[in-house]
Amino acid sequence: MTDASSARCPATLERVLGLAVVLVGIGIGAQKLGDNSFLTHLATGRLMLEDGIVREDVFTWTSGGESVVVQSWLASLIYGVVDEIAGFHGLRLLMAITAGVLAGLAWVLTERNSSLVMRSAVMIPTLWIGLRAWTERPLLIALVLLAVMLVVAEGRGNPRSLVVAGALWISVHGSWPLGLVVLGARWFGGRVDRAVAGESVVADWRDRDAESAIWLGVGVLLAGVANPYGPKLLFFPLDLLGRQDTLRHIAEWQASSFESTWTRAFLLLIVVAVIAARRAGWQRIVPALVMIVLALLSARNIPVAALVMLPLIAYGLPQPRPSDRTYTSSAVHLAATALGALVAVLPIVAVRGHHVDMKRYPIDAVTAMEDLDLSPAAVPVIHQDFVGNYLDIRYGDAGAAWIDDRFELHDAELVDGYLALLNGEPSWTDVLDRYDPTAILWPRERVLVELALGTGEWRVAWQDDDWTVLCALDVPVAPFWMDRF
Numbered sequence: 001m002t003d004a005s006s007a008r009c010p011a012t013l014e015r016v017l018g019l020a021v022v023l024v025g026i027g028i029g030a031q032k033l034g035d036n037s038f039l040t041h042l043a044t045g046r047l048m049l050e051d052g053i054v055r056e057d058v059f060t061w062t063s064g065g066e067s068v069v070v071q072s073w074l075a076s077l078i079y080g081v082v083d084e085i086a087g088f089h090g091l092r093l094l095m096a097i098t099a100g101v102l103a104g105l106a107w108v109l110t111e112r113n114s115s116l117v118m119r120s121a122v123m124i125p126t127l128w129i130g131l132r133a134w135t136e137r138p139l140l141i142a143l144v145l146l147a148v149m150l151v152v153a154e155g156r157g158n159p160r161s162l163v164v165a166g167a168l169w170i171s172v173h174g175s176w177p178l179g180l181v182v183l184g185a186r187w188f189g190g191r192v193d194r195a196v197a198g199e200s201v202v203a204d205w206r207d208r209d210a211e212s213a214i215w216l217g218v219g220v221l222l223a224g225v226a227n228p229y230g231p232k233l234l235f236f237p238l239d240l241l242g243r244q245d246t247l248r249h250i251a252e253w254q255a256s257s258f259e260s261t262w263t264r265a266f267l268l269l270i271v272v273a274v275i276a277a278r279r280a281g282w283q284r285i286v287p288a289l290v291m292i293v294l295a296l297l298s299a300r301n302i303p304v305a306a307l308v309m310l311p312l313i314a315y316g317l318p319q320p321r322p323s324d325r326t327y328t329s330s331a332v333h334l335a336a337t338a339l340g341a342l343v344a345v346l347p348i349v350a351v352r353g354h355h356v357d358m359k360r361y362p363i364d365a366v367t368a369m370e371d372l373d374l375s376p377a378a379v380p381v382i383h384q385d386f387v388g389n390y391l392d393i394r395y396g397d398a399g400a401a402w403i404d405d406r407f408e409l410h411d412a413e414l415v416d417g418y419l420a421l422l423n424g425e426p427s428w429t430d431v432l433d434r435y436d437p438t439a440i441l442w443p444r445e446r447v448l449v450e451l452a453l454g455t456g457e458w459r460v461a462w463q464d465d466d467w468t469v470l471c472a473l474d475v476p477v478a479p480f481w482m483d484r485f
Contacts, residue, residue, distance in 0.1 A: 011336035014325040017116055018107045019339035021123055023346060025103020028130050029140070030096035030350035032357040033088060036389035037405055038079075038136040042091070043392040044070055045080025051397075053228040058397035059404060060388065061380060062414055062435070069232045071408075074171035075138035088355035095136045096347040098144060102134060103127065105147035109154065109310040114323035122272065122313055125265035126306055132262035133303035142173035147307055149179050152212055153186060154311055159211040166219025171227060174237050175304065176220055178294075182287045182308055183213035189286035196282075209283070239408075256299040266295065266302050273309045276316025284312040361390040365441055365467040372461055374471060376400040379438035385418065387441060402435065421448050429455075440470040 040059065047054050054070055057063045070076060082090045106126055110119040134140055145165045152159055169176040187209040224234030256263045270292055277285050291305035362383075369375055376383070376391050377398040383391070388404030395401075403410060403418050417431040424447035432452075439461065442448050449468050452458040462469040 010326075011328055011333040012325060013327040013332055014116060016332055016335045016339060017120055018104065019336065019343055021107045021127070022100045022104045022343055023339065024127050025106075025130065025134075026096045026100035026343070026346050027350060028103070028127065028134050029099025029136075030092060030347065033092060033095075033136055033355055034357040034360070035135045035137055036386040039389045039393040040404055040406065041072060041076045041138060042079045042083060043396060044073075045076040045078070046083065047080075047397055048073075048077050049080045049084055055229075057409060058399060059392045060401045060410075061399045062402055063410055066409075068409055069229045069236050071174040071233065071236050072138040072172055073228060073233075074168070075141055075173065078172075089351055091136070092351035092355050093347055095140065096350055098140050099130065099134045100343070100347065102140070102144045102147060103130065105144065105151060106130075106307060106310060108151055108156070109147065109307065110314040112154070112311060113314040113317055114319045114321070114325060115317075116324050118317050118319070119314065122269075122310065122317075125268045125272075126310065128265040129262050129269075129303060129306050132260070133306075138173045139175065139303070142169060142175050143303055143307065145169045145172075146175075146179055146182075146304060149183070149212065149216060150307065150311060153183060153209055155208070159208060159215050162212055162216040163219035163222070166216040166221075167223035168219075169216075170220045170223050170233060177237050178291075178301075178304055179216055180213060180220070181290060183209055183216065185287035185290045186283050187213065189282035189284065192282040192286070254299065255297055256302065263299070263302065266306060269306055269309055269313070272313050272317070276313045278316065280312050280316035284315055288312045358390075360386070362387060362441060362467040363390075364464060365462060365469055366391070366394065368462040369439065369441070369469055372469075372471075374439045374461060374469065374475075376441070380435065381439045381441055382421065382432070382435065382437040383441040384422070384443070402437070422446075424448060424451055438472060438475060440468075442468055442470070444468045 043059065044054055047058065053073065054076075055067060057066050057068045078094075079091060082094050086093070107119070107123060110122055113119050113122075134143065145168055148157075148165050149162060151157065152162055166176070166179070169179060187207070190207060190209055221234070225231055227233050256266075258264055258267060273288055273292070277288075288305070288309045291301065291308040295301040295305035366376065369381070373379075374381070377395045377400040380402070381400075382402050385403050385405045385407075388401035391400040392404055403414060407415060417427075417434065419425070420427045420431050428448065428451060440448070440452060440458065444463065444466055449470065452470055453460070457473060458470040459473055460468060461471040461475075
């Protein structure tokens with residue numbers, strides 16, 4: 001039995017390094033939970049378990065009752081189920097395993113290169129990008145499906161399996177059109193390669209890329225019609241792109257300034273891809289080029305572009321002979337066994353201890369507001385967008401938030417008003433008049449606090465080193481320092 005297993009899964013140096021990459025991915029995914037978008041997705045999943053599919057905005061008092069399409073409905077439902085069964089411990093375990101799978105698939109995407117040194121070097125900036133971009137958002141699941149699609153397009157597996165990938169992708173994240181764009185670009189690049197080689201580009205048009213695109217599209221179409229929201233889910237990306245006036249205010253939709261290390265790691269990958277393009281064909285150059293352009297225009301596309309570039313980089317970088325990928329020895333066997341055990345055990349061990357990191361949220365301030373009869377669930381409160389995500393998870397369907405980071409839902413007037421308060425624009429008083437809040441929950445050092453106090457119409461109801469709660473003068477609230485006597 002042992003000999004047969006060894007023959008099927010030889011303990012090579014390539015496998016050892018692959019396991020090491022998976023371990024790093026698990027470590028990335030096992031980070032403490034606390035992403036603001038994730039909080040709203042989890043709150044949505046919890047509501048789905050209690051009341052069924054969420055069809056109206058129940059989180060904000062500004063958009064409350066409006067019809068919504070939860071583009072990541074399946075991801076939210078998965079979060080809700082895991083949370084119900086195993087709580088935050090289970091959710092962290094889910095993220096650790098998912099990120100580990102993604103890292104393993106990224107390693108597979110480099111297998112066209114025979115040099116393990118080259119492949120390992122390429123994985124360093126890729127995983128560094130993952131350290132920042134592979135968060136607990138539904139995008140993480142979408143990236144796994146993208147990687148699966150690329151692995152199939154590169155020659156592994158049956159293209160028909162992409163029916164399942166397409167059905168899942170449209171149900172967990174709105175980035176699914178990028179999958180079709182990448183496969184279309186690969187198909188077009190393949191036609192260019194044939195033309196350059198003097199081959200016919202008309203005959204045998206249904207190559208592996210075309211078949212992959214067809215089956216992925218079939219899955220998207222089937223799930224795009226047969227889902228709780230019907231065809232609205234299928235057209236959601238188009239509706240989202242039609243809201244450019246709103247999206248241009250969102251940091252992740254804007255071009256990166258490349259001031260952080262993870263975005264600079266992406267620039268490094270671009271340089272490597274340019275070098276590799278000299279030896280690679282257009283089949284891999286075209287999709288990489290398309291995604292690089294999209295990533296330069298919008299930072300949210302960087303993790304997608306990083307994965308799409310891997311086949312190009314692997315194929316185009318130098319490949320010394322003989323290959324070191326099949327090297328084996330007793331030390332390699334021992335390392336493979338040890339790393340295999342770690343892959344099985346690490347996800348469970350890594351998610352022990354405190355599961356969430358909520359330091360950025362005004363938890364103490366909101367608790368104090370409840371004591372002062374200024375609870376966001378009871379009175380209208382003005383706050384920042386990510387605070388709204390925290391209120392979503394804290395109060396559920398009570399409609400406690402003024403705004404959260406679901407900018408695809410909020411109308412342009414609300415978003416413009418929020419930005420006016422955030423930046424202290426001259427129209428800030430008009431915004432307060434429009435929404436008539438009872439209280440303002442705002443970072444202590446931001447300009448709005450000073451502006452509001454300067455009018456003489458607001459006073460401090462509670463304050464700590466980071467946050468200030470302001471209330472109107474006519475609100476009967478005792479000064480927060482009275483609690484100390």
